[in-house]
Amino acid sequence: TAPPTNPPTNAPTAPPTNPPTSPPTAPPTAPPTAPVTPAPTSGDGAGAQEAVFDSGYGVPKCANTGSSCDSLALLNGRGTMTSGNEPNLSNTNSNGNTCTDGNSGSYHSDESIDQITVTAGDIISGTPVPTGDFIVEGGRAYVTVKLWCWGSGASDTADIYLTQDASSPDWQLLNSITCPGGGAQTIVQAFDVPKGTDQSIRVNFRYNGSASTCSSGSYDDHDDLIFTVKENPNLTPPPTPAPTQPPTPVPTRSPTPMPTNSNGPGPSGPQTASYDAALGAPKCSYGLSCDSVGLLNGRGTMNNGVEPNRPNTLNACTDGNGGSYHGDESIDRIVVTRASGGDGDLTEGDLVTITATVWCWNTGSNDRIDFYYASDASNPVWTQIGPRKTCPGGGAQTMTASFTLPPGSLQAVRANLMYGSSDAGVNKCVTGSYDDTDDLVISVKPNTASIASISEAAVRPSKHDDVQGAIEFSAKDAEADFLMKELHELNTGGVKPDDGSDGGKGKGKKGKGK
Numbered sequence: 451t452a453p454p455t456n457p458p459t460n461a462p463t464a465p466p467t468n469p470p471t472s473p474p475t476a477p478p479t480a481p482p483t484a485p486v487t488p489a490p491t492s493g494d495g496a497g498a499q500e501a502v503f504d505s506g507y508g509v510p511k512c513a514n515t516g517s518s519c520d521s522l523a524l525l526n527g528r529g530t531m532t533s534g535n536e537p538n539l540s541n542t543n544s545n546g547n548t549c550t551d552g553n554s555g556s557y558h559s560d561e562s563i564d565q566i567t568v569t570a571g572d573i574i575s576g577t578p579v580p581t582g583d584f585i586v587e588g589g590r591a592y593v594t595v596k597l598w599c600w601g602s603g604a605s606d607t608a609d610i611y612l613t614q615d616a617s618s619p620d621w622q623l624l625n626s627i628t629c630p631g632g633g634a635q636t637i638v639q640a641f642d643v644p645k646g647t648d649q650s651i652r653v654n655f656r657y658n659g660s661a662s663t664c665s666s667g668s669y670d671d672h673d674d675l676i677f678t679v680k681e682n683p684n685l686t687p688p689p690t691p692a693p694t695q696p697p698t699p700v701p702t703r704s705p706t707p708m709p710t711n712s713n714g715p716g717p718s719g720p721q722t723a724s725y726d727a728a729l730g731a732p733k734c735s736y737g738l739s740c741d742s743v744g745l746l747n748g749r750g751t752m753n754n755g756v757e758p759n760r761p762n763t764l765n766a767c768t769d770g771n772g773g774s775y776h777g778d779e780s781i782d783r784i785v786v787t788r789a790s791g792g793d794g795d796l797t798e799g800d801l802v803t804i805t806a807t808v809w810c811w812n813t814g815s816n817d818r819i820d821f822y823y824a825s826d827a828s829n830p831v832w833t834q835i836g837p838r839k840t841c842p843g844g845g846a847q848t849m850t851a852s853f854t855l856p857p858g859s860l861q862a863v864r865a866n867l868m869y870g871s872s873d874a875g876v877n878k879c880v881t882g883s884y885d886d887t888d889d890l891v892i893s894v895k896p897n898t899a900s901i902a903s904i905s906e907a908a909v910r911p912s913k914h915d916d917v918q919g920a921i922e923f924s925a926k927d928a929e930a931d932f933l934m935k936e937l938h939e940l941n942t943g944g945v946k947p948d949d950g951s952d953g954g955k956g957k958g959k960k961g962k963g964k
Contacts, residue, residue: 496515496516496517496570496583496584497516497517498516498517498518499512499513499514499515499516499517499518499519499520499677499678500512500519500520501519501520501521501524501676501677502524503524503537504676506544507544507545507616507676508538508541508542508543508548509538509541509542509543509544509650509673509675509676510522510524510525510541510675510676511616511675511677511678512675512676512677512678513678514678515584515585515678515679515680516584516585517569517570517580517581517582517583517584517585518568518569518570518580519567519568519585519675519676519677519678520565520566520567521565521567521675522565523537524537525541525563525565525566525675526562526564526565527557527562527564528551528552528553528555528557528561528562528563528671529550529551529552529553529671530553531552531555531557531560531562532556532557533556533557534556534557534558534562536551536562536671539551540673541672541674542652542664542672542674543616543650543652543674543676545616545617545618545619546618546619546621547663547664549654549663549664549672551670551671551672552666552667552668552669552670552671553668554668555600555668555669557598558633558634559600560598560600560669561597561598561599561600561606561655561656561657561670561671562597562598562655562671563595563596563597563653563655563671563672564596564597564598564634565595565596566593566594566595566596566651566675567593567594567675568585568591568592568593568594568651568675568677569585569591569593569594570582570583570584570586570589570590571590571640572590572592573639578592578594578638578640584680585643585677585680586643586680586681587643587644587645587679587680587681587685588642588643588645589642589643589682590640590641590642591640591641591643592638592639593610593624593638593641593651593653594636594637594638595608595610595636595637595638595653596634596636597629597634597636597637598633598635599629599631599635600657600669602631602632603628603629603630603632603633603635604628604629605657605658606628606629606656607626607627607628607629607655607656608626608627608629608653608654608655608656609625609626609653609654609655609656609661609662609663610623610624610625610626610639610651610652610653611624611651611652611654612624612641612651612652613649613650613652614644614646614649615646615648615649616648616649617648619650619652621652621663622725623661623744623745624641625639625743626744626747627639642724645682645685646679647678647681648676648678648679649676649677649678649679650674650675650676651674651677652672652674653671653672653673654670654672655670655671655673656670657669659754660748660756660775661744661747661758717793717794718735718736718737718738718795719737719738719793720737720739720741721734721735721736721737721738721739721741722743723740723742723743723745723890724745725745725758729764729827729828729891730759730761730762730763730766731762731763731764731827731862731889731890732745732746732759732762732890732891733890733892733893734786734891734892734893736795736796736893736894736895737795737796738787738788738793738795738796739785739786739787739788739796740785740786740890740892741783741785742783742784742888742890743783744758744782744783745758745759745762746762746782746784746888746890747780747782747783748760748775748780748782749770749771749779749781749886750768750769750770750771750886752770752771752772752773752774752775752778752780753773753774754774754775755774755775755776755780757769757780757886761887761888762888762889763879763887763888763889764827764830764862764889765830765877765879767877767879767880767881768879768881769885769887770881770882770883770884770885770886771883772883772884773811773883773884776845778809778884779809779811779867779868779869779884779885780808780867780886781806781807781808781886781887782807782808782809782846783806783807784804784805784806784863784865784890786802786804786863786892787802787803787805788801788803789801789802789803789852795895796855796892796893796894796895797855797895797896798855798856798858798894798895798897799854799855800855801852801853801854801855802852802853802854802855803850803852804835804850804851804852804853804863804865805848805849805850806819806821806848806849806850806865807847807848808841808846808847808849808865808867809845809846809847810841810843810844810845810847811844812844813843813844814840814841814842814843814844814845814847815841816869816870817840817841817867817868817869818838818840818841818867818868818870818871819838819839819841819849819865819866819867819868820834820839820864820865820868820874820880821835821836821851821853821863821864821865821866822834822863822864822865822866822878823856823861823862824861824862824863824864825856825857825858825861826858827860827862827891828860830862832877832878834878835851835852835853836851838871839851855894857896858894859893859894860891860892860893860894861891861892861894862889862890862891862892863889863890863892864878864887864889864890865886865887866878866879866880866885866886866887867885867886867887868880868882868885868886869885870882872885
């Protein structure tokens with residue numbers, strides 16, 4: 451496979467190959483040249499709210515609580531692009547770092563953000579479903595973004611961020627979504643509403659490049675919308691804010707809040723991870739599967755591929771920073787699914803498969819991956835799953851490993867992608883300048899009928915005061931030992947890991963010896 455080329459670091463190396471089409475012969479519905487200031491609704495009841503430009507923040511804001519907040523035409527256009535000057539540009543929060551939009555191209559030929567709306571509700575089976583109730587702390591909401599995408603849309607990506615405090619923004623990445631097509635497109639992303647009354651969405655719409663709160667390309671657009679959230683006095687503690695990350699292209703399905711009862715009713719379906727700041731890695735609630743989406747995409751601070759929330763490991767492994775995004779090694783995504791089928795939540799004793807989407811350098815023959823699991827994500831002791839594997843080819847590759855979930859309500863999986871054959875060390879980290887280590891935390895339901903009973907039997911004392919009891923418990927102890935050993939051998943693959951030797955071959959790449 452031919453080595454991939456690096457994406458542009460800033461602006462496209464040249465404007466689109468076909469020059470932007472001239473402005474339409476019939477004038478487009480051009481954005482207003484002066485700020486639109488519709489009167490806000492009263493805020494009584496959960497009515498839809500219309501944003502007005504707030505000169506203090508420098509962005510559109512809905513001052514009252516309601517069921518939705520709509521920017522209307524206040525964001526339409528981009529910078530000073532031809533025939534599409536954006537009103538009140540740049541419409542990014544002056545309490546943080548304001549962004550300057552790119553000014554290249556023409557309105558509705560080249561990229562622009564035209565409208566942002568936040569609505570109380572959720573996305574169910576890919577369809578936005580509004581509740582009609584207030585946007586409230588601890589509830590669910592979704593953001594709808596109307597975009598104009600250039601060409602086929604394949605080179606354009608919207609990074610969607612949330613901050614729970616517009617007065618002091620700390621942007622948390624919800625998702626990065628590639629345009630599904632060219633021209634007018636609408637994308638949606640759901641999220642958990644954290645604690646905070648004045649919250650804000652930011653959309654960073656970029657031509658190529660990697661996820662950023664403020665990219666600098668000449669075709670890039672950045673817009674904020676502040677919305678007012680109804681307080682929830684019963685919200686204790688506040689939910690963890692949404693993640694801060696880039697990804698590989700992406701479902702619009704959103705995370706489901708972590709249930710408070712591990713034996714909650716019914717299966718919860720596929721889950722999308724959110725970044726957990728306390729653990730330092732993406733985490734899923736109970737569900738049929740767990741998907742990191744774009745939260746692991748990239749590696750360290752590599753060129754054009756800075757990994758969000760790096761290093762995304764439970765014990766703070768350090769990623770290598772060498773090379774360029776999708777020219778050199780990176781783990782882009784990890785998914786854990788039940789291998790045995792069914793539609794219930796992941797449960798102790800289930801056979802599961804880890805699927806890692808990775809980028810392998812050159813032919814892939816020098817890149818290897820280890821998989822691990824830990825039964826307690828809060829105090830991880832890593833067990834390797836099977837032998838070390840070599841990339842089957844260069845570029846984007848999918849690699850898998852399967853294991854049986856041991857007892858433990860909060861477990862973790864790890865992938866180590868390395869150049870050569872590094873020793874993972876005591877913490878199962880690799881430290882080469884092209885190496886990437888990423889973890890994914892999964893919530894697991896108990897299985898009182900199988901694995902849990904094995905665990906209980908395994909810790910029973912082997913000596914007893916009465917002889918009959920000794921015989922009975924000895925038999926149970928032996929059975930438990932056998933089952934636990936069988937489980938361990940299944941998970942480790944019964945193969946001793948590679949000893950870390952690279953056969954004395956020097957490292958370097960493209961003349962660096964890699």
